Amino acid sequence: MSIDLKTIKHISKLSRISVDEKKAEKLAGDLNSIFDFIEKLNELKTDNVEPLTSVAETTLKLRSDEVKSKNLRDQVIKNSPKENEDYFVVPKVIE
Amino acid sequence: MSDITKQSLSELVENIKGKKLSSSEVTKAFVERSEKSKELNAYITEDYANALNKAKKFDEKPNLDLKLPGIPMAVKDLFCTKDLRTTAGSKILNNFVPTYESTVTQNIWNEGAILMGKLNCDEFAMGSSNETSFFGNVQNPIDKNLVPGGSSGGSSSAVAAQLTPITIGTDTGGSIRQPASFTGTVGLKPTYGSCSRYGIVAFASSLDQAGPMAQNVKDCALLQEVISTYDEKDSTSIDFKRNEYSKKLTKDIKGKKIGIPKEYRVDGMPKEIEDLWKKGIEYAKDCGAEIIDISLPHTNYALPTYYIVAPAEASSNLARYDGVKYGFRAEGENLIDMYEKTRSEGFGAEVQRRIMIGTYVLSSGYYDAYYLKAQKVRKLIKNDFDEAYKKVDVILTPSTPSSAFKIGEKTNDPVSMYLNDIFTVPVNLAGLPGISIPAGHDAKGYPLGLQIIGKAFDEQNILNIAYAMEEKINFKNNITDWWIK
Numbered sequence: 001m002s003i004d005l006k007t008i009k010h011i012s013k014l015s016r017i018s019v020d021e022k023k024a025e026k027l028a029g030d031l032n033s034i035f036d037f038i039e040k041l042n043e044l045k046t047d048n049v050e051p052l053t054s055v056a057e058t059t060l061k062l063r064s065d066e067v068k069s070k071n072l073r074d075q076v077i078k079n080s081p082k083e084n085e086d087y088f089v090v091p092k093v094i095e
Numbered sequence: 096m097s098d099i100t101k102q103s104l105s106e107l108v109e110n111i112k113g114k115k116l117s118s119s120e121v122t123k124a125f126v127e128r129s130e131k132s133k134e135l136n137a138y139i140t141e142d143y144a145n146a147l148n149k150a151k152k153f154d155e156k157p158n159l160d161l162k163l164p165g166i167p168m169a170v171k172d173l174f175c176t177k178d179l180r181t182t183a184g185s186k187i188l189n190n191f192v193p194t195y196e197s198t199v200t201q202n203i204w205n206e207g208a209i210l211m212g213k214l215n216c217d218e219f220a221m222g223s224s225n226e227t228s229f230f231g232n233v234q235n236p237i238d239k240n241l242v243p244g245g246s247s248g249g250s251s252s253a254v255a256a257q258l259t260p261i262t263i264g265t266d267t268g269g270s271i272r273q274p275a276s277f278t279g280t281v282g283l284k285p286t287y288g289s290c291s292r293y294g295i296v297a298f299a300s301s302l303d304q305a306g307p308m309a310q311n312v313k314d315c316a317l318l319q320e321v322i323s324t325y326d327e328k329d330s331t332s333i334d335f336k337r338n339e340y341s342k343k344l345t346k347d348i349k350g351k352k353i354g355i356p357k358e359y360r361v362d363g364m365p366k367e368i369e370d371l372w373k374k375g376i377e378y379a380k381d382c383g384a385e386i387i388d389i390s391l392p393h394t395n396y397a398l399p400t401y402y403i404v405a406p407a408e409a410s411s412n413l414a415r416y417d418g419v420k421y422g423f424r425a426e427g428e429n430l431i432d433m434y435e436k437t438r439s440e441g442f443g444a445e446v447q448r449r450i451m452i453g454t455y456v457l458s459s460g461y462y463d464a465y466y467l468k469a470q471k472v473r474k475l476i477k478n479d480f481d482e483a484y485k486k487v488d489v490i491l492t493p494s495t496p497s498s499a500f501k502i503g504e505k506t507n508d509p510v511s512m513y514l515n516d517i518f519t520v521p522v523n524l525a526g527l528p529g530i531s532i533p534a535g536h537d538a539k540g541y542p543l544g545l546q547i548i549g550k551a552f553d554e555q556n557i558l559n560i561a562y563a564m565e566e567k568i569n570f571k572n573n574i575t576d577w578w579i580k
Contacts, residue, residue, distance in 0.1 A: 008451075015410065015454045016417070017447055018435035030448055030509055031455070037510050038399045041468055044475070051470030052477055054301060055526025055551075056288045056331045063327065075194035079421035088419050091430050 003031045099124035100257040104166065104314035105341075107260055111157075111164050118157070118165025121260075122150035122209060125167045129211065129258040134578040135234045137253040139172045140180050140213040149209045161207035162321055169259040171250045172213035173220055174200045174305070175294040179210065183296040184218040184228040184246075187416050187423045187441030197294025198326045199263060199305045206321050211259060215249030218443045219413065220270055220298045222246050223515040224505065227445040232502050235278055236574050237541055241499045244274030250308050251278040255572060261309045261318055265295060267302045268401055269495075269519025272531035275308055276494035276544030279533040279572035281315045281561070282308045284519075286551045287526035288333030291326035299408035300331075302401075302523045312532065312562040316340040319554060338555050346563040349383035351556070354487035358394035359518060361496060367537045368493045375491055375534055375545045378567040384560070387487050391479040396472050397521040398513060403456050403469035404524070409446075410453025416441065448509065477525040484550050489557055492518050494531040494544035518546060528554050532561045533570040540573060 005021075008028050012019040019027065073086060082089040099121055102110070110116040126143045146167055153165040175181050175193035182188045196204075204210070217227040225233040225248025233248040235241040236256035243252040247264030251274030254262050264271040266284035275282030283306045290305040297303065307318035320341055325334040355376060360369070376386055418424035418437030425440045427433030442450070456465035483490065496517055505512045522529040528551070531544040545564075549557035 003455075007455075011451050011455050011458070014458060015447075015450050016414075016431070016434045016438055017442070017450065018432075018439040027448065027451060031452060033508075033510055034402060034448075034452060034513075037513075038402055038465070040399045041396060041403075041472055044393075044396060044472060046468060046471035046475070049471040049474050051467055052474035053470060054331070055477065055524075056333055058288075058333055060330055061327070061334075076420075078194055079191055081418060081422070081424035090419055091427060091433050093430050 003028055003035065100128045102260070103310050104261045104317060107166060108164065111166070112159045118150040118153040118209065119147065121165065122146050122167040122211070125211060125259060131579050132256055132258055135236060135252050135256055136231050137214055137233055137249045137256070137258055138169065138212045139182055139184070139215050139230045139249070142179055142210055142212045146209050146211045153207065153209065158207060162317065163203065163206040163208040166208045166260060167211045168203065168208045168261060169211040169214050169253055170200060170262055171216050171247050171264045173216055173265050173296045174263065175296070176200055176210060176213065179213065181213065181296070182230070183220070184216045184230060185442065185446070186229040188296070189229070189423055191422055193294070195294060198291035198324070198328060199295070199322045202322050202324055203263070214253055214262065217246035217248065218446050219296065219409070220246035220265055220267055221409070221445050221449055223269070223273060223512055224500070225249065226502065226506055227443055229443060234578065235499055236578070237278060237499065239577060240502045241541070242277065242502055244277035244499065246270040247274050247308065251275055251280055251282070254278070254280045254308050254310060255574065261307065261314050263305055263318070263322065264308050265303055265305050266523065267298050267405060268523050269516040271306050271308060272494050272519050272529060272544070272546060273515060275531045276533070276542065277499035279542030279570065280308055280310060281312055281530065281532050282306065283315050283319055283530045283554070284522065284528060285319065285323060285554055286528045288331055289323045289528070289552070289554070291324065291329040291332050293326055293328040297412040299405040300412060301408060302405060312558060312565050313341060313344060315530070316344050316558045335552050340555055340558055343555055344562050345559050346382070346566060348560050348563045351384045351489065351560060352387055352487040353379050353384045353560070354387050354389035354483055354490040356389050356391040356394065356483070356490060356492060358391050359492045361517060364496055368496060368543065371535045371543050371545065372493050375564070378564050379491060379560070381567055382563040389483045389487060389490070391483060391521070393472065393475045393479050394521060397476055397524055398517055400469045400472045400476065400524060401520045402452070402513060403465050404473060406449040406453035407457050407466050408453070410450045410457065413446070413450055473524050476521055480525045480527060488550070489560055490548040492546045492548065494518060494546040498537045498539065498541035498543055522548050527551055528557055530557050530561050532565055532568070533572065534568050535570070542572065
């Protein structure tokens with residue numbers, strides 16, 4: 001298979017990572033060699049195999065629905081690049 | 096005592112408990128050696144002044160009943176430490192100061208240990224040589240311009256160079272065992288669910304595990320019993336009966352059945368690795384173990400499976416870095432532009448590559464062909480181990496297909512870098528515990544490791560076998576302090 005520049009642009013959009021032409025070409029080369037390597041899985045027939053979603057063979061524990069951490073507002077906002085009082089600030093969204 | 100930093104963790108604990116050494120003396124010795132060793136670039140963030148203060152406080156009112164009384168320790172910079180910068184080796188977290196503590200590090204401080212600083216690692220633990228770190232390469236103390244392995248490269252370098260008596264790393268595909276092997280140290284990846292993932296910067300959540308890295312097996316066992324606790328803050332933490340691993344440690348492994356998987360004799364494996372493996376088998380026999388040939392038929396499919404599962408989970412986990420809530424932000428013309436610039440400038444090349452792979456295999460139209468397929472093959476790989484463990488107690492393999500390589504040697508070829516993890520990745524996919532112990536040297540004098548893989552929750556057995564073999568191997572690390580002027 002081959003991943004072309006159009007696909008790279010599409011993935012880059014989905015990933016929210018901007019790429020210019022030069023970077024897109026480099027990524028296409030890298031991804032193609034990685035996917036050549038991944039294609040090996042197609043040698044295996046897996047029609048009747050159950051997918052493994054978790055190696056931890058336990059069911060999730062139930063707990064009572066109660067608040068355990070309170071008043072975290074200052075902590076939550078402490079590391080934000082830009083804030084105004086109690087809010088995160090982002091570039092203007094609505095004109 | 097001039098040779099404090101040469102002592103193992105167990106010796107230091109004994110000397111502090113016996114009041115032959117104070118925490119301040121020990122902490123000062125490791126801080127001084129760390130300060131003389133900047134050229135290794137093992138630390139991202141130093142916290143020496145606080146460490147010395149904490150040691151002084153400990154000495155004023157020492158609690159000698161603790162397991163790590165006043166022991167200084169630096170940890171991988173993937174563990175969130177309250178009020179001390181935690182970067183995950185990334186520009187995007189360059190200024191991130193956690194407001195909470197990871198469970199694993201909290202367990203360590205609860206037993207009396209003292210934080211000295213945060214150790215370098217590959218960016219978001221994605222790498223096998225520590226070369227993807229935003230904070231630069233780490234030097235392997237074994238030789239100049241040699242990689243220390245990765246992703247826990249700062250950790251392996253710091254333990255081997257005796258900048259910290261012991262440390263913790265994380266292992267998603269080999270990130271504890273491969274650097275341990277490259278630096279002549281011991282590294283344990285515990286069973287998935289043994290150590291809490293709470294407060295560890297996430298890479299691939301179904302594979303990530305924290306574990307100890309040490310100079311010997313006994314120290315490793317002691318730290319493992321401290322860090323492994325059930326934690327309700329991690330929904331995949333498992334509530335099983337944990338041992339006091341160091342107390343139950345024994346060299347009596349007579350009659351233990353050790354499996355040798357034929358599929359690990361990979362094409363192009365250097366003869367010295369093959370010889371090391373044979374030597375390991377002889378040592379195990381000398382200890383009274385029984386050797387049994389086994390088959391793990393899907394071994395060759397483990398790396399391709401890993402390179403779908405891990406990037407898929409990473410692309411989802413790393414979606415949180417958006418320049419809004421914390422971390423680095425690049426200004427943009429609008430919200431989307433800000434996101435895209437932030438992530439493009441904030442993540443390094445390898446991380447971007449893996450996010451793109453992960454996004455692609457999860458995207459509409461490709462999910463079944465890649466992600467679902469990989470989950471199915473992952474099941475086959477786990478079945479292989481389940482089948483093998485009907486016949487054997489543990490499995491013995493080389494830790495890595497080569498010794499440490501030079502800085503820059505593999506950076507241009509991602510696939511050749513990925514092949515480093517060929518023997519370690521299957522263990523993560525199956526959620527099993529594995530330990531790497533130093534077992535010999537190659538022609539260049541670089542260390543080589545052997546890996547012992549156990550059944551789930553059977554850390555005790557692999558530690559025992561490692562402990563018995565360690566005595567027979569009698570490995571000596573050749574560290575010349577070349578970086579100290």
